[in-house]
Amino acid sequence: MSLVLGVISDDFTGATDLANNLVRAGMRTLQVIGIPKTDLTLENIDAVVVALKSRSCPMSEGVNISLAALEWLQDQGARQIYFKYCSTFDSTDAGNIGPVADALLERLEAKQTVMVPAFPANNRTVYQGHLFVGDRLLNDSGMENHPLNPMRDADLVRTLSRQTDHSVGLLARSELSAGVQTSWDHLERLATQGVRHVICDTLDETDLATLAAVVVKLPLVTGGSGLGQALPAEYRRLGWLDIVDQAGRLEPASGGALVLSGSCSRATLMQIKHFLASHGGFALDPLALAKDETHIGHALDFARQRLSSKAPVLIYASATPDKVRQAQDQLGAAVAGECIEQALAIIASELVADGVGRLLVAGGETSGAVVSALGICELRIGDQIDPGVPWTQAYLVGKPAPLSLALKSGNFGGVDFFSRAFEVLL
Incomplete structure (x- = not known):
């Protein structure tokens, strides 16, 4: 099998966060720190996660390094690209989530992507486009005091709209709960209206499974690590991924x-x-x-x-x-x-x-x-x-x-x- 998933992560812990979910879902996963400067042996590897420090750097730098990571992953033959950011959508009004997503879409010649920051297993959910941490809105969760990227607006449609010149829409729970076809049709309607970025409501694992089925063939998906636990099942359904036992086996620890x-x-x-x-x-x-x-x-x-x-x-x-x-x-x-x-x-x-x-x-x-x-x-x-x-x-x-x-x-x-x-x- 060829490399299935190529991930561009905007920080190191976020990279291992997503890689963890991929392994738990049966994908043999390698995380690389920065863009490799030498050839890697990717035999028996299903997903590669490129960990960058692009979350809080100047916007142009974040865009450039993310595009370089995309080029490397394309050279490795990745079938789908995943732009990973934090489940609390850490960013400023200047970016870098919106600008990086825009640049990746343009390079991939894709018309639309989804934004799925939710990670229900860690109490990050999205409803009516608003991000919750547990039972608190994002801006009342402690993230309003983040020393680098304070988050003071839980409305992700509004937040992302300040980072991009392109239209931002919403896939609400009402469409999502109606199933895969209804959700896909909604994305298509938004695309015909010129909506490039779609914030996705997500309350539980069922919503993640539905979203994975909807977006599995998109050139680019974006989000936190929650979606990563649902995509591998869809890859296997399409015949892209083998069933593997103990994808996370490591050597004994010492020291x-x-x-x-x-x-x-x-x-x-x-x-x-x-x-x-x-x-x-x-x-x-x-x-x-x-x-x-x-x-x-x-x-x-x-x-x-x-x-x-x-x-x-x-x-x-x-x-x-x-x-x-x-x-x-x-x-x-x-x-x-x-x-x-x-x-x-x-x-x-x-x-x-x-x-x-x-x-x-x-x-x-x-x-x-x-x-x-x-x-x-x-x-x-x-x-x-x-x-x-x-x-x-x-x-x-x-x-x-x-x-x-x-x-x-x-x-x-x-x-x-x-x-x-x-x-x-x-």
Whole structure:
């Protein structure tokens, strides 16, 4: 079988989030970090996920790197392209979701795509075009305080319309619940009216299955990771995909256990509080990081003393919105973020060199910085820890055993995630 699905993800945790769902649905999946510069052997690989850092970069840069990823995936023979963004639709009014989707559509010479950010298993749903996190509208979920892309409008039709000059429409639950043909007919009617982007209501797994059947032959689909769990069944129905046992099998894990967190989401803050009740943790101060490297040294000393006991250790820069604003007021938002990312990347590199073999990273930007610092180019996707978060493995230069790595989106995972993740890793 040829490569079925090529994914362009706008951040690293989002990439593993979708790859996790593809593996769970029976697709053998490889995640690559950036656009590969050398030839890859894709034998026995059904899906390739290209992880980019294009969510919060300048719009033109995000468009260009996404088009380059598309070209690479087309060269590998991918039957369908999937543009992956966060289930909370993180973006500013300048983009990058709308501009990237427009550019991909034009390059593919396609007239329309769907927007399916919903991930019901993680309590992200869309109704009448409005995005909910649990029972709260997006703008009242904590995402209104996101340090890079604050989301203050839950109406996705309105939000996306600020990012594109093209028309944005809605596939509402009333059409979706009427079935595949009714939904397809609605998309066709919108296309004849010049509607290029269609926000899709999605409340549950049944809606995802219907949407997968509707869009499986579109050149481009876009969304969060929820749709990824439903598409493989449609690929098998079309004869594009074989049935595979244990698509997520990895090698046994070994080495010290470390958690690095830069996310400031509510979920991550609760996970940190739970972890600190029974394990060690070191809080990074962005003001101290901006002053000199002594603070990083203290964090490394703390970790090295405790990693010898083989218990998981946490180093975190996560903080409440008030504390984040204080640091941003003194340093500037960009400098504060860069200090934290660089510090966690240095800490990851030092401790992995010391023998850490099991590493969990929380936060999309943090994950990107850590993966880049470690020089990781490929990740084989393993089994799920919590919805949207799998263990992965990568081989590093000079290391005979693979590094087991989990990249967690800030809002994902149960309250005990940091503790339980290592318990489920074999």
